[in-house]
Amino acid sequence: MEDHGQAHREGRRLTSGPLAHLRSSPASHARPQVGRRAPALPVTLQEGRLPVAISTSTPPDGAPDAAPPAGSGSGAERQRRSTLLHRLDVRGAPYAFIAPFFVVFAAFSFYPLVYTSWISLHRVELSTLNLMEWVGFDNYTALWDDDRFWNALLNTFTIGVLSTVPQLLMALGLAHLLNYQLRGSTFFRVAALTPYATSVGAAALVFTMLFERDFGMINWMLSLVGIDNIDFENNKWAAQTAISTIVIWRWTGYNALLYLAAMQAIPRDRYEAAAIDGASRWQQFLKVTIPGIRSTIVFTIVLSTIGATQLFGEPLIFGQGPNGITGGADNQYQTLGLLLYEEGWKNYQMGRAATVAWAMFLLLIVLFVVQRVVKRVLARRA
Amino acid sequence: MGKARRKLRTRAVAAISAVSALGLVVGCGSSDSGGTGGGKKDGKVTITMGLFGVMGFKETGLLDKYMKEHPNVVIKADVAGDEQTYYTALQTHLAAGSGLKDIQGIEIGRAKELSDTQKDKFVDLAGVAGTDHFLPWKQSQVTTADKKVIGLGTDIGPMAVCYRKDLFKQAGLPTDRDEVAKLWEGDWSKYVDAGKEFKQKSKDDKVAFMDSSSGLFNAMIYGNSQQFYDKDGELIYATNPVVKDAWKLASEAATSDLTAKLRQFQPGWDPGLANSTFASTVCPAWMLAHISEKAGPENKGKWDVAKAPKGANWGGAFLGVMEKSPVKKEAQDLVAWLTAPEQQAYLFKEIGNFPSSQTALGMPEVVDAKSDYFSGAPIGKIFSAAAQEIPDEQVLGRKDGTIKDIFSQGLTLIEAQNKSPNEAWKTTDKRIEKAAG
Numbered sequence: 108m109e110d111h112g113q114a115h116r117e118g119r120r121l122t123s124g125p126l127a128h129l130r131s132s133p134a135s136h137a138r139p140q141v142g143r144r145a146p147a148l149p150v151t152l153q154e155g156r157l158p159v160a161i162s163t164s165t166p167p168d169g170a171p172d173a174a175p176p177a178g179s180g181s182g183a184e185r186q187r188r189s190t191l192l193h194r195l196d197v198r199g200a201p202y203a204f205i206a207p208f209f210v211v212f213a214a215f216s217f218y219p220l221v222y223t224s225w226i227s228l229h230r231v232e233l234s235t236l237n238l239m240e241w242v243g244f245d246n247y248t249a250l251w252d253d254d255r256f257w258n259a260l261l262n263t264f265t266i267g268v269l270s271t272v273p274q275l276l277m278a279l280g281l282a283h284l285l286n287y288q289l290r291g292s293t294f295f296r297v298a299a300l301t302p303y304a305t306s307v308g309a310a311a312l313v314f315t316m317l318f319e320r321d322f323g324m325i326n327w328m329l330s331l332v333g334i335d336n337i338d339f340e341n342n343k344w345a346a347q348t349a350i351s352t353i354v355i356w357r358w359t360g361y362n363a364l365l366y367l368a369a370m371q372a373i374p375r376d377r378y379e380a381a382a383i384d385g386a387s388r389w390q391q392f393l394k395v396t397i398p399g400i401r402s403t404i405v406f407t408i409v410l411s412t413i414g415a416t417q418l419f420g421e422p423l424i425f426g427q428g429p430n431g432i433t434g435g436a437d438n439q440y441q442t443l444g445l446l447l448y449e450e451g452w453k454n455y456q457m458g459r460a461a462t463v464a465w466a467m468f469l470l471l472i473v474l475f476v477v478q479r480v481v482k483r484v485l486a487r488r489a
Numbered sequence: 490m491g492k493a494r495r496k497l498r499t500r501a502v503a504a505i506s507a508v509s510a511l512g513l514v515v516g517c518g519s520s521d522s523g524g525t526g527g528g529k530k531d532g533k534v535t536i537t538m539g540l541f542g543v544m545g546f547k548e549t550g551l552l553d554k555y556m557k558e559h560p561n562v563v564i565k566a567d568v569a570g571d572e573q574t575y576y577t578a579l580q581t582h583l584a585a586g587s588g589l590k591d592i593q594g595i596e597i598g599r600a601k602e603l604s605d606t607q608k609d610k611f612v613d614l615a616g617v618a619g620t621d622h623f624l625p626w627k628q629s630q631v632t633t634a635d636k637k638v639i640g641l642g643t644d645i646g647p648m649a650v651c652y653r654k655d656l657f658k659q660a661g662l663p664t665d666r667d668e669v670a671k672l673w674e675g676d677w678s679k680y681v682d683a684g685k686e687f688k689q690k691s692k693d694d695k696v697a698f699m700d701s702s703s704g705l706f707n708a709m710i711y712g713n714s715q716q717f718y719d720k721d722g723e724l725i726y727a728t729n730p731v732v733k734d735a736w737k738l739a740s741e742a743a744t745s746d747l748t749a750k751l752r753q754f755q756p757g758w759d760p761g762l763a764n765s766t767f768a769s770t771v772c773p774a775w776m777l778a779h780i781s782e783k784a785g786p787e788n789k790g791k792w793d794v795a796k797a798p799k800g801a802n803w804g805g806a807f808l809g810v811m812e813k814s815p816v817k818k819e820a821q822d823l824v825a826w827l828t829a830p831e832q833q834a835y836l837f838k839e840i841g842n843f844p845s846s847q848t849a850l851g852m853p854e855v856v857d858a859k860s861d862y863f864s865g866a867p868i869g870k871i872f873s874a875a876a877q878e879i880p881d882e883q884v885l886g887r888k889d890g891t892i893k894d895i896f897s898q899g900l901t902l903i904e905a906q907n908k909s910p911n912e913a914w915k916t917t918d919k920r921i922e923k924a925a926g
Contacts, residue, residue: 341905436901
């Protein structure tokens with residue numbers, strides 16, 4: 108009973124608060140406000156809006172500047188409410204429309220980001236997430252002093268180079284070939300995209316079998332030309348090459364199609380002009396095609412760099428089991444992503460895992476800034 | 490008119506999107522708030538179980554049998570294939586206090602961590618009637634310092650040596666399982682000596698004596714009461730003579746080229762079994778099923794099982810009941826039934842999970858069990874004897890599983906990456922510090 112009364116009182120207070128405020132804000136106040144708040148609107152729209160605002164907000168009894176007493180008439184009340192709703196609609200609707208993205212972003216990106224940084228300042232284990240011991244920046248200094256971090260960083264870089272450079276070059280060549288008038292070009296284009304549609308797991312698993320030491324197909328082929336079995340997994344460069352192969356296989360077609368789209372946007376007459384000037388096919392490729400798709404190339408480089416920094420699934424599956432998590436018995440192909448996983452899901456040290464995550468994030472920011480600076484310097488020189 | 494409707498529609502869309510966005514956020518917080526999925530309704534009792542790997546309860550129809558005998562009970566079992574995935578989920582569920590099942594499986598490698606850090610969330614099973622039939626060392630693995638028992642034992646993994654008779658024969662080694670067992674009776678170093686002899690005399694230098702040195706290392710460690718930790722939970726791997734000896738012998742095997750440089754249960758190992766690239770492997774009871782499946786029918790009768798130099802145990806699991814469960818009593822009954830001797834013996838017969846129940850070890854299904862695939866080896870007797878040899882007290886540590894993996898990798902460094910044993914030990918030491926320190 109008492110609860111009920113409490114709720115009732117609360118409810119009344121709640122409704123009386125904002126309503127009272129609305130009641131005391133007369134229509135005459137609202138009018139200039141509308142004008143003031145919307146200076147950026149095009150004149151036509153503004154003009155179109157004002158009369159609407161007036162017509163809906165002017166009380167029917169023709170007393171524009173005085174707030175009518177609360178009980179003066181339900182018609183006025185309704186109209187005021189519809190004014191309010193209309194304003195809410197016009198002002199609020201855009202926010203409501205974009206809200207889902209930002210709410211989801213806040214819940215699934217921003218909040219985790221902030222929480223991760225908070226965790227990274229603690230010693231926390233996965234099984235006892237409620238027990239957090241404040242350690243300040245100890246995790247960061249420990250990471251800085253940790254050989255494994257620098258090893259992982261270097262591996263991420265070398266695997267990144269080993270996979271990105273051939274991948275983009277091959278994509279460029281492939282796109283160039285696809286750009287010719289071909290019979291069944293749609294087939295080839297779809298075929299080029301198929302690896303991209305394959306899951307990382309499936310691709311990595313098949314490649315792991317191909318690269319297997321004793322009974323793998325690649326070693327079998329190498330044995331035909333007299334090369335002894337290579338222990339791909341245990342040999343640093345062989346392992347990194349094998350992992351890069353998986354990445355290259357999956358992403359070349361995708362990049363090729365991006366290049367192809369850009370190439371097709373290059374006007375024909377440029378090629379004709381170049382041909383008239385006596386440029387060979389190769390020269391046309393270098394002097395017309397490449398400059399023509401330059402922004403796409405930059406885009407793919409940025410994309411591949413981000414992808415390379417976050418490389419995780421391929422080495423994890425390539426190593427299989429405990430070796431996957433640590434990137435080989437000697438960490439010979441452990442990437443930053445794997446180091447994060449090892450700290451979090453093998454050692455169950457969430458604080459240290461969060462620190463690696465933040466280090467990766469900062470690394471990407473640094474890379475981005477460097478890229479912008481380089482671009483600006485190049486642009487200035489040009 | 491049209492305008493008004495459009496306005497209405499915009500408004501409705503805005504409202505819906507706002508509400509759904511809110512719903513998304515709220516949905517994350519409020520779903521599954523603390524229940525275990527089990528409960529009582531209309532006289533029916535629902536019990537949920539979280540299991541991993543092949544524990545066999547669901548696969549062999551034991552749960553169905555229980556439901557038939559208890560018509561008012563409905564059991565819902567969720568089986569995760571991989572224990573690592575299962576345990577990670579279990580940890581988050583324990584930390585969050587939601588998503589747990591009424592009954593949760595516990596792998597031996599996690600037993601210590603759970604009984605140290607999460608014992609309050611498990612029901613004490615010390616007093617459950619009819620549960621005094623276990624091997625003495627089995628229940629000690631899940632007993633906390635204050636004598637609370639957080640789980641009841643399912644299977645164990647007593648170890649023996651599986652070997653290929655045909656490969657032993659071509660290297661001039663005996664093939665009869667008793668004579669083979671005599672080769673290395675009482676001392677693992679004799680196993681390595683046999684390997685050296687094998688390597689010298691073997692006519693096929695593509696065949697290694699054993700699959701991996703880490704199998705040998707594990708077997709030497711697992712037979713001891715103190716392994717990587719002492720009773721106070723301190724890490725003693727660096728000074729424990731048991732670990733030192735095991736490391737020395739395993740790295741000797743690795744540097745003498747006695748191994749096929751494989752990693753157990755990893756790629757290469759299965760084709761190794763099928764294509765006969767190694768002549769022996771240290772095998773816990775549950776590995777026999779894997780070997781017979783992967784080595785295939787064409788190798789049937791070529792394998793045999795001999796007693797290991799020393800009894801040891803690798804693996805095993807428990808079933809625990811969650812304190813949160815609304816059907817604690819019923820869940821306890823189910824766990825007691827599933828781990829009872831009859832059911833353990835049944836599981837052994839069906840899928841080869843070796844019983845942890847002393848009573849079950851004495852039952853004819855177990856004692857007289859022979860394996861056709863392994864040349865009719867009396868596996869019941871061999872593994873029972875190994876199980877009896879294990880010391881009553883088993884000191885487990887929180888990070889036993891992780892440390893075992895790190896040692897295996899350390900041995901891989903020697904075996905496949907030509908690091909010196911010294912160097913590999915230093916790396917291993919540093920890694921354990923990171924992982925368990």
